């Protein structure tokens with residue numbers, strides 16, 4: 141261990157409030173050189189806010205930020221960067237229309253004769269991404285790649301520039317086990333070089349795997365600072381939540397489903413596909429059934445969802461609802477059929493940040509009802525309040541702009557929008573991404589309750605324990621193709637992993 | 647409506663007042679009116695002569711009517727993250743249509759007016775289709791009509807100023823009911839109708855959603871194309887009404903000059919009113935205030951006796967100041983300076 145006790149980055153009495161919300165109250169945070177420090181807490185605890193203060197996105201109300209013992213006051217992320225603090229924010233904030241290479245070297249492009257040396261830049265970018273085993277065309281625009289790739293590009297950029305402090309705000313939310321491992325190796329190397337690393341995550345396994353110390357925030361207050369190996373998991377959770385976690389994952393937690401099974405499929409997807417996008421896929425979802433969709437990143441899970449929901453066009457196959465063929469060419473048609481899709485990328489596809497929480501909740505329902513069947517404001521408020529209550533969305537009231545919610549609360553808000561649209565068939569793409577331990581169990585309970593109430597669900601998730609927990613059947617995809625359908629006793633983590641890992645028989 | 651209730655902070659303080667987004671435009675308007683009063687002492691005088699109300703304030707409302715109308719339509723378009731550069735040209739077209747119809751045919755003038763409004767709606771439809779269905783960038787799509795529109799108007803008027811003598815059409819610009827000129831009624835009616843349409847139905851919310859995040863809106867099942875079409879058609883109709891007023895006022899349609907550069911005034915009015923060119927939240931009432939600010943500056947300069955050559959420069963300066971007052975950067979700078987000053991004072995007393 142190279143961990144020294146010399147703090148490299150410190151905050152003292154750091155406070156900030158937004159209107160009536162005290163996001164941080166007198167927080168003392170200590171990051172040492174050469175350590176990996178996990179910053180933990182519930183959704184809305186103030187983690188991202190702390191990072192944004194340290195990197196000059198927000199201006200503090202009071203308190204001090206010290207780097208190497210000297211007070212600093214970065215006014216924007218660029219200044220923080222020049223001081224040696226390099227952040228990778230929770231919401232990817234690269235420029236989608238620029239190329240991958242340009243994004244990595246934005247502001248520090250290699251120059252030749254006063255011009256950007258594109259060839260050199262592309263080469264460097266490729267070399268850099270190779271460290272993460274990513275082999276992509278760095279000349280293409282960032283937006284042409286998946287969220288996971290974009291996330292890795294953001295990380296590569298952050299890591300490349302980190303001199304003293306590297307901050308990673310939920311970097312692994314959309315990554316595979318494999319990519320997480322790669323990232324962790326890079327982090328360990330940086331740590332050995334004496335870089336201080338702050339890691340924010342809701343995956344406690346990862347906390348115990350890689351972090352040296354832990355700071356817990358709750359409601360803007362610092363609860364404590366611990367050595368990771370001295371803080372048992374149960375204790376950590378109760379520090380985060382302020383109480384013990386009552387439910388845990390596991391089959392026994394279900395009200396062992398007495399729901400009717402083996403009837404006529406409510407949703408039948410027959411050979412749905414598009415050349416070069418998704419191989420024709422067959423799947424059925426019965427009434428009140430939860431079907432899990434498993435597979436690695438880029439295996440075609442999200443693509444399947446987008447085709448069914450009419451966001452992407454298909455060139456073959458048919459969808460039947462209750463035995464009737466339907467022709468869905470747009471989300472609005474799908475919604476009329478009672479479909480709903482809770483998308484993967486909350487920032488661009490989910491939240492309308494400028495609108496209030498209330499307006500975001502009713503958006504899909506209103507779109508379904510059309511221009512003139514306006515939901516009365518009073519009913520809107522009721523719906524929003526119900527959802528805030530049911531999903532424990534942390535917001536002072538329903539009139540707060542949705543863009544100001546914390547990441548995890550935005551995730552809950554999108555789920556709320558689709559629940560409010562009263563769907564019969566709900567597709568969830570990574571519904572628990574960025575959700576804290578407490579809310580995680582709640583969301584899973586909600587998923588189960590919905591199916592008990594007769595809703596049909598198709599759920600995409602990278603967390604196999606979760607998939608196994610609630611799914612009646614699991615469909616496994618690989619290389620944009622369905623490779624297996626597991627039911628009954630076969631629905632276990634091991635079996636799913638086995639199928640995912642099987643070499644395609646060429 | 648919504649613009650007044652923005653920050654839902656309870657209690658009254660100067661700070662919550664200045665944070666209200668309605669504050670600065672209204673404050674600026676009052677300031678400019680006061681400035682005008684300093685230049686022309688009889689500025690606030692209102693007289694009733696022969697059952698008709700006269701006064702500089704009324705002049706502002708009448709002269710401002712075209713831009714007020716344009717700014718209402720423009721607000722909707724800008725809220726969808728679009729822009730409509732063609733409204734000046736649509737003014738020329740609609741004016742030409744009405745003037746030529748009443749002067750060269752026996753058509754009922756009311757019908758001529760309706761046809762002219764319909765032509766404005768068609769122009770908006772054209773813009774909307776280019777933007778919503780062909781995905782052409784709004785600035786480019788509406789530039790097409792901006793450039794070609796005056797040519798079309800000239801074709802309609804045969805290259806001449808189309809003069810007419812019809813009293814019904816002239817009434818649109820100069821008629822008086824209960825002492826008040828007809829254009830003011832048109833503005834109020836359009837404002838009320840649009841306000842009801844956008845705030846008593848879901849249209850306003852859907853416009854804001856599409857403008858703020860069109861991808862998320864699409865995922866939520868909103869038919870963005872229809873929403874955009876609505877906005878551009880509304881803008882076209884508003885422009886046609888403005889064209890009718892301007893044409894009726896001078897009893898003639900001047901294809902070259904009618905409504906020249908008014909699209910820019912309309913855009914400015916919307917921006918002064920606080921609706922962002924990035925789309926999203928929009929504030930109809932404040933756009934109207936913005937239009938009145940522009941007109942007050944113009945009327946003030948006219949009345950001050952300043953040589954007309956100063957007109958554009960002074961107008962630009964005043965509007966720049968209004969916009970700076972609203973800009974976040976300047977406001978933060980001011981509030982930081984104030985805070986620092988307070989801190990220093992506290993330090994001294996401690």
Ligand SMILES: Nc1ncnc2c1ncn2[C@@H]1O[C@H](COP(=O)(O)OP(=O)(O)OP(=O)(O)O)[C@@H](O)[C@H]1O
Nearest residue numbers: 158163183184185186187188189544545546547548
């Ligand atoms: N720009 C802002 N305006 C108003 N409130 C804000 C703003 N940014 C954050 N907040 C509020 O501050 C609190 C802390 O938010 P923060 O984003 O730091 O949470 P977090 O710990 O990162 O949560 P998550 O795990 O969900 O990402 C939340 O209640 C949030 O609503």
Ligand SMILES: [Mg+2]
Nearest residue numbers: 188230546547
């Ligand atoms: Mg966060």
